[in-house]
Amino acid sequence: MFAPVVVGVDGSAESLAAAAWAAREAERRDRVLRLVHVWDWHPRHEEREIANAAQRHLARRSLRQAEERVRAECPELRLTDEQMEGPATAALVKAADEAELLVLGSRGLSGFTGFLVGSVALGVVAKATSPVVLVRADEVAADEHVPADDGSPSTETGYGDVVLAVDLDDACDEVIEFAFEAARLRHARLRAVHAWHLAGPVGLGPGDIGLARDSWQGEEWLGFLKAVLQVWRDKYPDVEVLETVVDDKPATALVRAATGASLLVVGHRLAERPVGPRTGPVTHAAIHHVGCPVAVVPHA
CATH class of the missing domain: 3.40.50.620 (HUPs)
Structure with missing residues (x-):
């Protein structure tokens, strides 16, 4: 059953x-x-x-x-x-x-x-x-859908994006599969977001300054993201996927990306800590500040 x-x-x-x-x-x-x-x-x-x-x-x-x-x-x-x-x-x-x-x-x-x-x-x-x-x-039900042509709420229009937060250092099948399935059920676009953020110039030595954000880094992350999602694109061929990589703090990027979305999907690692179980900072920010429903998917 x-x-x-x-x-x-x-x-x-x-x-x-x-x-x-x-x-x-x-x-x-x-x-x-x-x-x-x-x-x-x-x-x-x-x-x-x-x-x-x-x-x-x-x-x-x-x-x-x-x-x-x-x-x-x-x-x-x-x-x-x-x-x-x-x-x-x-x-x-x-x-x-x-x-x-x-x-x-x-x-x-x-x-x-x-x-x-x-x-x-x-x-x-x-x-x-x-x-x-x-x-x-x-x-309400209309919040899951894109507005009508005149800007008014409607349940007759298509669903807003399902937004998936992807940590490329810890990409988890359970989280990705949940998001693809949610998008399939809604006939919605899946927008996969990975945020990377480095803190400004890095000193290389006396008189030498090198910029940490090389122009190729964003493209490299985007290539990694597409590679991670390819197997799921093959499994869900009817789901339109938009990969997005942004140079920003993850929590800030997710709150922005989830504006107008029908659902945000984030992961949560199940781990007992000495002070008890806690959500990570990105998940914590998402469930407190994102306006759309937030799905927290546990993984090992």
């Missing part, structure tokens, strides 16, 4: 937007959508019965609201729901491990301050062994 698309819901605006996005993705992938609500377990006997009853009531209401949103978006979608006991991060990581992908919401902030991603979502992204997609609170 195929793994489902799973979405965590709690009744918030961001979780409802995530449920709607997850419904569209489940429909694209021909998968069952599984709605999950996690509630906290209260171990103290005198509090347990009342608190747990309240939690179950909240769970039922959250699941019902999410189902109504999903049915409005995709009426024919196969749908299940489940209540799980917390802690929330551990429960959602477990749900992700059984899913094709897990979808969570993030709350948008005004201006250029990015998006508020809670500690639960960050913990799940850091630990999950399946892809996790973060969706902002005001995401």
Whole structure:
């Protein structure tokens, strides 16, 4: 049996937007959508019965609201729901491990301050062994598509680019394959971006200065990028691919490249550190500052 698309819901605006996005993705992938609500377990006997009853009531209401949103978006979608006991991060990581992908919401902030991603979502992204997609609170179906000719939002136009962040020092098949498949499902262009950045002139000795950014370096990186992606071009011949190499900081380049995209795909290396699992600086910047949905794909 195929793994489902799973979405965590709690009744918030961001979780409802995530449920709607997850419904569209489940429909694209021909998968069952599984709605999950996690509630906290209260171990103290005198509090347990009342608190747990309240939690179950909240769970039922959250699941019902999410189902109504999903049915409005995709009426024919196969749908299940489940209540799980917390802690929330551990429960959602477990749900992700059984899913094709897990979808969570993030709350948008005004201006250029990015998006508020809670500690639960960050913990799940850091630990999950399946892809996790973060969706902002005001995401709607038209945001995945290019605007109509008059500039207005539309769901009748084609999808925006799927943007793939490629680290040529650590290019991972899992991340690349996820991005190609996402582009195929959307009939969208895949834009693969690699950023390299060197810090200005380098001193060679007394009186000697050599420029670090030789003119050939960008072309060399572009050749490497095309070589890495060639096997995937052959596997996905219907996907149009645009390779882009930029001399910029990776986080800055990705935020810029993802403007108007339908999806940004980044990788995350699964590694336990002494202070616990963390996302790398580029992934961290992407999930906080990129406006489109961000898929974080784990790899070894």
